Amino acid sequence: MSHDSPTEQARRTRRLWWTAAGVATLAAAYGAAQWSLADQVPTGATVAGIDVGGLRHDDAVAALDDAAALLADQPVPVTAGTAETTVLPTDAGLALDAAATIEPLTRFTLHPARLWTHLRGAAEIEPAVTIDRDLLDAAASRLSTELVREPVDGAVVFADGEPVVTPAEPGTQVDPDAVGQVLATGWLAQDHPLELPHEPVEPAITQELTDAAYAAARQIVASPVVVDAAGQHAELPASALADATAFEVVDGALVPTFDGDALLAAVVERTQNLLDAPVNARFQVTGGRPQVTGGTPGTTIDPAALVEAVQAAALGEDRTAVVDVVQQDPEVTAESLEAxxxxxxxxxxxxxxxxxxxxxxxxxxxxxxxxxxxxxxxxxxxxxxxxxxxxxxxxxxxxxxxxxxxxxxxxxxxxxxxxxxxxxxxxxxxxxxxxxxxxxxxxxxxxxxxxxxxxxxxxxxxxxxxxxxxxxxxxxxxxxxxxxxxxxxxxxxxxxxxxxxxxxxxxxxxxxxxxxxxxxxxxxxxxxxxxxxxxxxxxxxxxxxxxxxxxxxxxxxxxxxxxxxxxxxxxxxxxxxxxx
Incomplete structure (x- = not known):
């Protein structure tokens, strides 16, 4: 076991004292530096784009208060997909709390991060915001309603004998809770417009269904349909077919429907004395007393059968529709009057x-x-x-x-x-x-x-x-x-x-x-x-x-x-x- 000499022990003691003194000096200098910077906002600091870097606490709060008054009355643009509108921060119950924003930047602390921030400079500072929850909920509810976009169903119509398409468009729905959260956190801290969370709503008639209907429409007017009835041939041109056709939603699909009465009128117009109109029965006074006259049947083509035949021909390769001429009873029969x-x-x-x-x-x-x-x-x-x-x-x-x-x-x-x-x-x-x-x-x-x-x-x-x-x-x-x-x-x-x-x-x-x-x-x-x-x-x-x-x-x-x-x-x- 060795022992240091008295001289060596003295040297060691002096070194310890000098080290302690140095540490104390550095600590004092660190504390003094932190104290001197405690009331000052770090250089380069901005809040909602407002430069407060280097300002003392009270000056920074005053600067933010002045800016907050202007920001509160400036409409904030918001979007949800293609829908857009604006909201006033005051209507949404939102306000910038200047004191609460500056206080963390200027209060005294020995944490080294504060000194480092002052040395290297600060950037955008997250603002502190006060929220009136009732106003915010009301504004979020209103915005979620305004930003709703109903989906547009695809459609096909005929114009001047040609098919015309209305494209399908998805809609938009917005969650009010998500709207409130984005407004509260983003109205000062994010770029505008604020994009609100939203979900697409698909139309009932999608573009795929619309395209299929458009293809059917083009097939219908591709060439005339010939109606064969009682030995006569009525050629229905594309214009007549288009006038008698409409596309309707049936079982979730967009399908062509044909107007039987319009088709029958088109057939009669293009034939010679094809049908005989029935004669309604009526009372006629003869010999001093009412007698029933008329009530004779006529002929017609069943509109439902005509629709079935023309639809098959218009959507198929054989463009001929064969239909029967059938008897048509009068609306008022002799038997009904005699009864x-x-x-x-x-x-x-x-x-x-x-x-x-x-x-x-x-x-x-x-x-x-x-x-x-x-x-x-x-x-x-x-x-x-x-x-x-x-x-x-x-x-x-x-x-x-x-x-x-x-x-x-x-x-x-x-x-x-x-x-x-x-x-x-x-x-x-x-x-x-x-x-x-x-x-x-x-x-x-x-x-x-x-x-x-x-x-x-x-x-x-x-x-x-x-x-x-x-x-x-x-x-x-x-x-x-x-x-x-x-x-x-x-x-x-x-x-x-x-x-x-x-x-x-x-x-x-x-x-x-x-x-x-x-x-x-x-x-x-x-x-x-x-x-x-x-x-x-x-x-x-x-x-x-x-x-x-x-x-x-x-x-x-x-x-x-x-x-x-x-x-x-x-x-x-x-x-x-x-x-x-």
């Missing part, structure tokens, strides 16, 4: 005509128009519809009508007598009265309160056939009378009563000295009257109704100093009917 029970007169009503020839001609023409009209069970009859337009072009002439309380010539004068007869016929047949209105003044040839007028556009006569049988109208002029019959099967029994006249206002003749005065004799008095109707089916009361009507007095006018002319007989009074 309606139009067998007997169940109601009739007659009134006397006047000596006015034009008026009688109007009534005769109107009678012809409504004769043979079938009212099926449950249907509502309209007299105006049955008459057609009440115009001179439709054959009606000028005869007295009531307009504004005055009797003046009008187109269709006299048709209110037809309306009165039709109303009473329907009344006594037990039909449900839907609409009717008596005249404004009483005309003595009609039952008081139980009559009707019409006026194009405002007053109609309508009733509903509330029986299980059909009803046919027969109106005719004979022996100075107008008669209206209802042919059907007796179903109801009708009882009616009439009240006394009340609130009578006598008609008087008022004298006028005015220039242009037109004298007119006084007509009927004004009064109020009520008619009741009870309709029975067997012993069961079906309808119990009362109708009250008030007529105004038909005052006359005398002109000048002369005595007023004597009043004509009541039966010759004009009336209002169907003014235009």
């Amino acid at each position: 309606l029970g139009v067998n007997e007169v169940v109601a009739r009503f007659s009134t006397s005509l006047t000596a006015n020839r034009v008026r009688t001609d109007n009534i005769r023409l109107g009678s012809e128009r409504i004769t043979g009209t079938l009212i099926r069970p449950g249907e509502t009859f309209s007299l105006l519809e049955a008459l057609g337009p009440i115009t001179t072009a439709n054959g009606f002439g000028n005869a007295p009508v009531i307009v504004g309380g005055q009797f003046v010539p009008g187109v269709g004068g006299g048709l209110s007598q037809l309306a009165t007869n039709v109303f009473n016929a329907g009344f006594f047949a037990g039909f449900e009265i839907v609409e009717h209105r008596p005249h404004s003044v009483w005309i003595p040839r009609y039952p008081a309160g139980r009559e009707a007028t019409i006026f194009t556009g405002s007053i109609d006569l309508r009733f509903r056939n509330n029986t299980p049988y059909g009803a046919v109208l027969h109106a005719f002029v004979a022996d100075g009378q107008l008669t209206v019959q209802v042919w059907s099967t007796e179903h109801f029994r009708v009882e009616t009563t009439q009240s006394e006249r009340r609130n009578v206002v006598p008609a008087v003749t008022n004298h006028s000295t005015a220039a242009g005065c037109t004298p007119r004799a006084a007509g009927s008095d004004g009064f109020t009257i009520t008619n009741t109707r009870r309709v029975y089916r067997g012993s069961t009361l079906v309808i119990d109704e009362a109708h009250t009507w008030t007529y105004r007095a038909d005052h006359g006018t005398s002109c000048g100093p002369a005595e007023p002319p004597p009043a004509p007989e009541a039966d010759a009074a004009p009336e209002d009917s169907a003014p235009e």
